[in-house]
Amino acid sequence: MKNTISYKDDPEHYKRLIGKINREVDFAGHLLRTGHVLLKKSAGSMEFAKEGDRIVLMTSRDPISYFNRNDSEDKGLFFSFLNNREKNFYRAVEQGLEIIDSAHEHVAQNAKVHQKRGRTRSLEENYNIVPMRNAIYLTKERGIAMETLASDPFRGRIFNAFHHNDNGGKIANVAFPKFDIGGTPRNYILYNRPYRDRHTGESKKFRLVLNGKDHFLFSSNPPKEGTQRIVFGESGVDLLSFHELEGKKGDFYISFGGNVYTEKLDFFYELITPILSRKGVQLVSIFDNDATGHRFDIQVFTKLINGMAKEVYVENRIKRERVSMNIHYHKDRRGQMAHDARTIEDSVGNAFPKGQGFRTILFSDKLALEFSIPGSSATIPFDPQIARELQSFLTTLGELYLPVETKIMKSMGKDWNDDLKSSKKERYEQLGTMDPDRIRPGDKIVLKTNSGPEGAPNEGIVEEIRPTGVLADFGLRYSYMVPFRAIAAHLMHKKTSKENIAQLKI
Numbered sequence: 001m002k003n004t005i006s007y008k009d010d011p012e013h014y015k016r017l018i019g020k021i022n023r024e025v026d027f028a029g030h031l032l033r034t035g036h037v038l039l040k041k042s043a044g045s046m047e048f049a050k051e052g053d054r055i056v057l058m059t060s061r062d063p064i065s066y067f068n069r070n071d072s073e074d075k076g077l078f079f080s081f082l083n084n085r086e087k088n089f090y091r092a093v094e095q096g097l098e099i100i101d102s103a104h105e106h107v108a109q110n111a112k113v114h115q116k117r118g119r120t121r122s123l124e125e126n127y128n129i130v131p132m133r134n135a136i137y138l139t140k141e142r143g144i145a146m147e148t149l150a151s152d153p154f155r156g157r158i159f160n161a162f163h164h165n166d167n168g169g170k171i172a173n174v175a176f177p178k179f180d181i182g183g184t185p186r187n188y189i190l191y192n193r194p195y196r197d198r199h200t201g202e203s204k205k206f207r208l209v210l211n212g213k214d215h216f217l218f219s220s221n222p223p224k225e226g227t228q229r230i231v232f233g234e235s236g237v238d239l240l241s242f243h244e245l246e247g248k249k250g251d252f253y254i255s256f257g258g259n260v261y262t263e264k265l266d267f268f269y270e271l272i273t274p275i276l277s278r279k280g281v282q283l284v285s286i287f288d289n290d291a292t293g294h295r296f297d298i299q300v301f302t303k304l305i306n307g308m309a310k311e312v313y314v315e316n317r318i319k320r321e322r323v324s325m326n327i328h329y330h331k332d333r334r335g336q337m338a339h340d341a342r343t344i345e346d347s348v349g350n351a352f353p354k355g356q357g358f359r360t361i362l363f364s365d366k367l368a369l370e371f372s373i374p375g376s377s378a379t380i381p382f383d384p385q386i387a388r389e390l391q392s393f394l395t396t397l398g399e400l401y402l403p404v405e406t407k408i409m410k411s412m413g414k415d416w417n418d419d420l421k422s423s424k425k426e427r428y429e430q431l432g433t434m435d436p437d438r439i440r441p442g443d444k445i446v447l448k449t450n451s452g453p454e455g456a457p458n459e460g461i462v463e464e465i466r467p468t469g470v471l472a473d474f475g476l477r478y479s480y481m482v483p484f485r486a487i488a489a490h491l492m493h494k495k496t497s498k499e500n501i502a503q504l505k506i
């Protein structure tokens with residue numbers, strides 16, 4: 001493109017070139033050749049990482065589209081990917097054409113995901129979806145009560161998924177349907193306990209989305225007497241946990257399935273709009289109490305304001321930790337800008353780290369907000385003071401711009417399932433002396449040695465009392481006999497008000 005024609009002189013010429021680039025470039029292959037690492041691949045999507053970017057390709061679409069988990073404005077087709085990284089539009093076009101002409105253009109051969117030959121079967125063809133008959137993952141691994149699974153919002157709404165090769169149905173995956181507007185399941189997201197990768201030996205989360213229709217969302221049964229609160233969070237497990245801890249009559253639950261992007265936001269807004277026509281319905285966010293959860297809050301509130309607010313429009317850009325929001329005002333409302341800026345500043349306080357503080361900048365037609373959400377990893381505890389200020393900030397945006405009441409509720413731990421499991425932990429009271437006559441089944445014992453049988457921890461749960469010792473469970477395949485003389489400490493099990501929860505039919 002030595003003699004560059006300007007876009008203004010021949011826009012159709014450039015539209016044809018951009019269309020060619022979007023159709024013909026191997027998006028995944030380009031990412032691999034430019035140093036991106038393939039994190040995971042499922043039916044309909046691939047996810048790559050490089051230098052803080054998390055690029056998700058929607059491979060079920062033609063042309064392939066993408067979005068960046070760490071930057072809400074970085075999305076679109078392949079040319080948008082180039083143009084967002086190349087300051088010059090004409091150079092981006094030239095670069096795209098060079099990629100097409102490259103002699104090294106090939107399908108993503110370096111992807112470390114096994115490609116089967118012949119006709120590929122979708123994940124949905126490999127699983128039988130049946131009414132739930134085994135809830136052990138939810139009850140044992142996630143601590144959710146059977147009453148919760150059988151409650152009005154979730155009864156008949158959650159399923160099991162058994163792989164076709166699972167003879168006898170031994171591995172009961174939990175399947176949360178992704179419903180369309182009419183309530184018909186269009187996809188499923190599967191959960192089970194982590195598994196060990198046989199190639200690397202690493203423990204990995206088990207989560208599968210069965211087909212490319214990922215933008216549909218899991219939702220609960222509508223309340224019989226009308227919705228009072230629309231409660232939305234990251235996963236179906238979070239919704240179940242919240243319902244058990246904080247649920248109320250009239251709650252309607254929606255899960256985003258672990259990520260938030262434009263198509264999901266559009267579907268979410270379409271789903272809730274008829275419900276919000278009822279007076280007095282409250283919107284409640286229960287996203288995780290980590291950096292990602294707070295970013296999701298910003299994306300959802302931006303969508304709500306742009307859909308429902310009068311005379312304002314919000315743009316946001318989330319680049320790693322830094323957030324920029326521009327609130328554009330219609331000329332009839334610009335007289336309110338200074339007042340709104342002061343109200344927002346008052347809601348935030350001084351919780352943000354030095355050098356990364358909250359800033360408001362007034363222009364003639366917009367209010368610009370800049371701040372940071374520190375902590376890019378879910379494993380890093382989120383600062384509780386910053387969490388409170390972010391809640392206050394977004395709640396204030398809702399009060400200023402939205403015609404419905406909004407609320408943000410954050411868990412004490414990383415998410416609501418952590419809170420639920422913490423609330424059910426067994427409690428023990430350590431006795432001053434070790435008296436064999438006071439030991440009972442269910443009590444905890446601590447051994448005099450630093451480790452237990454087979455190198456396990458030195459704490460065990462008493463199963464049975466014997467004349468010379470106790471039979472104890474150390475979390476191993478077999479229980480072990482422990483002589484009284486080997487016990488260093490005895491902790492008495494403190495009974496809870498709900499000792500045994502009756503098994504209910506789902």
